[in-house]
Amino acid sequence: MDGAIAALGTAALGAAFIFDFVAEKTEGTTVEVITTLAYPLGDIFMLAIVVGVIALTGWRPGRTWSLLLAGLAALVIADIAFTLQLTEEALPGGSWVEPVYLISAVCLGASVWQPAEAAEITSPRERRREMIVPSVFAGVMIGLFAMQYFSSTSGLSTVLWAATMTAVVARLGVSDRENRELLEQVRTDALTGLGNRGRLQVDLPPHFAEASEERPIALILLDLNGFKRYNDTFGHPAGDELLRRFGTALLDALGEDGVAFRIGGDEFCVLLTCGRDRFDEVSRAAVGALTATGSGYSVSASWGIVEVPAEESDLAAAMQLADVRMYAQKESRRLARDASPDLPPTTSAVEAEARS
DSSP: HHHHHHHHHHHEEEEIIIIIHHHHHOOOOOHHHHHHHHHHHHHHHHHHHHHHHHHHSSSOHHHHHHHHHHHHHHHHHHHHHHHHHHOSSSOOSSSSTTTHHHHHHHHHHHHHSSSSOOOOOOOOOOOOGGGGHHHHHHHHHHHHHHHHHHHTTTTTHHHHHHHHHHHHHHHHHHHHHHHHHHHHHHHHHHSSSBBBBBHHHHHHHHHHHHHHHHSSSEEEEEEEEEEHHHHHHHOOOHHHHHHHHHHHHHHHHHSSSSEEEOOSSEEEEEEESSGGGHHHHHHHHHHHOEEEETTTTEEEEEEEEEEETTTTSHHHHHHHHHHHHHHHHHHHHHHHHHHSSOOOOOOHHHHHHHHO
């Protein structure tokens, strides 16, 4: 929709300020008129497509599309100037238009030789840019309608109509903000403040699509050990409070190195976006954040990690592999615990427990 709005708005501007003006000044036979109007019409059409594509990039088109836009803009200027010269408008004569065509050709040629650019993942902080398209082009349409109807209607009605459209745009902005706040609540785990399974399903696919050998990511699944016993011993309110502490600790442990999700009662998922050399350090910090010991309880985390794309590139397969590794670690810990006899605590351990 943003691309369509931007393209149609650009076409409307071109039609109002270029095509209609040239059409009014063009004279001659039908073939001559059609030939003369074909240039501005084609220019407007191409320019509208480019602006529509740029709107889809969040107004960060990169070098390729920027050069393409500059080349087509220069082509439009040159074609319009040439057409106005033919219609004997007040423009300087001579061949000064030809260098503008040359600039256009250079920009278009340079755009072809640009290296491929990776698509950027739009962060939540930058999504407010999405309101630029409807707001700007709604304002453009208000101006065009005001220009069109000002002469045939009263000034008061035109001002009121424009004010109404402005209010509609403002209301759309308020609705957009409210919808984003609601969406944020829906995708956030209310207990821990981490992303929930819904956010995981939205956030992970773009990261997997962008992962490469040069910029790998790591997926970690974690499951708490001893949490059920903690709940049974101290009650569910205490269990909820422990999960809140774990959520805060996990966010602090990850920092800018990754994102965390709570995907079940005592199950967590972490996506590491830091460099490969930090995977081990950050993953162990995440495991440590989900560890708590005290009088009568001990809660820890079993975990499984998968490097993407070195080990898996498909999201479902990576989740399954991490799950298998996590439960293999959990089972090995259970077997080791069952094989170890319960030894009486040492005197120092008893004293330490009494002090705590």
